[in-house]
Amino acid sequence: MFGLCSGADNAIKIAAQDEDVLGLILLDPISRQDESFKLRQIRGVITSLYKLRNIHRMLRHRLMKRHQSTAFASNLRDEPTRDDLNDCCQNLVKRQGRILAFFSDFATKYYNQQGQFGRSMRLEGLEHICEEVYWPRVEHLYSVQVHRDRLMGRIVQWGKGNLPHFKGAAVIADEKPNKPIQVRLLADENTSIAFRGLAVSESPRSAGDSCMASKPALEAKATL
Numbered sequence: 001m002f003g004l005c006s007g008a009d010n011a012i013k014i015a016a017q018d019e020d021v022l023g024l025i026l027l028d029p030i031s032r033q034d035e036s037f038k039l040r041q042i043r044g045v046i047t048s049l050y051k052l053r054n055i056h057r058m059l060r061h062r063l064m065k066r067h068q069s070t071a072f073a074s075n076l077r078d079e080p081t082r083d084d085l086n087d088c089c090q091n092l093v094k095r096q097g098r099i100l101a102f103f104s105d106f107a108t109k110y111y112n113q114q115g116q117f118g119r120s121m122r123l124e125g126l127e128h129i130c131e132e133v134y135w136p137r138v139e140h141l142y143s144v145q146v147h148r149d150r151l152m153g154r155i156v157q158w159g160k161g162n163l164p165h166f167k168g169a170a171v172i173a174d175e176k177p178n179k180p181i182q183v184r185l186l187a188d189e190n191t192s193i194a195f196r197g198l199a200v201s202e203s204p205r206s207a208g209d210s211c212m213a214s215k216p217a218l219e220a221k222a223t224l
Contacts, residue, residue: 032120106140
């Protein structure tokens with residue numbers, strides 16, 4: 001399953017309930033904060049002369065932004081519960097699934113170091129199946145072509161490396177050697193994404209339509 005923002009939220013919730021899900025590609029999913037999160041945040045301000053000089057403006061801007069965006073964000077995202085996140089990761093560890101999680105500048109308010117997602121879950125075995133990518137200078141919707149190319153290159157590399165594993169895991173779990181691998185793409189409402197080798201656009205129909213992948217998953221083209 002491939003999800004961006006609230007699409008990532010939905011992918012986590014589906015994987016928590018559906019044990020047939022073997023892989024997740026998540027763009028700016030939620031993440032718990034580990035013990036050193038706030039320390040890294042403070043250190044980032046102290047080590048930046050510009051930020052230190054303008055700390056009063058930064059704090060005022062952050063407080064105003066938090067006040068303005070809390071209700072807005074809550075209307076847009078129906079975040080997975082703590083149990084959803086636990087069940088999702090436990091299912092994938094149990095079935096030897098795979099997770100590829102990207103964190104952009106959008107996530108810096110709750111994620112600030114590569115590996116934080118896996119550490120904060122404190123689930124044995126998760127570190128072996130979860131790959132995290134932290135790009136704090138990349139915009140949430142990957143509006144810059146170079147960033148889109150970089151993203152797709154990383155996803156294609158991950159897909160090629162794990163597709164044989166997904167096929168093997170599906171056969172072991174279901175004992176159906178000819179069962180095709182299903183790829184489900186989830187997108188935010190009114191969000192349009194166009195990446196090389198992958199085209200996803202949101203229509204008034206409900207998100208969650210699927211496509212069957214007869215070629216490597218990332219060569220699929222779907223309209224939700």
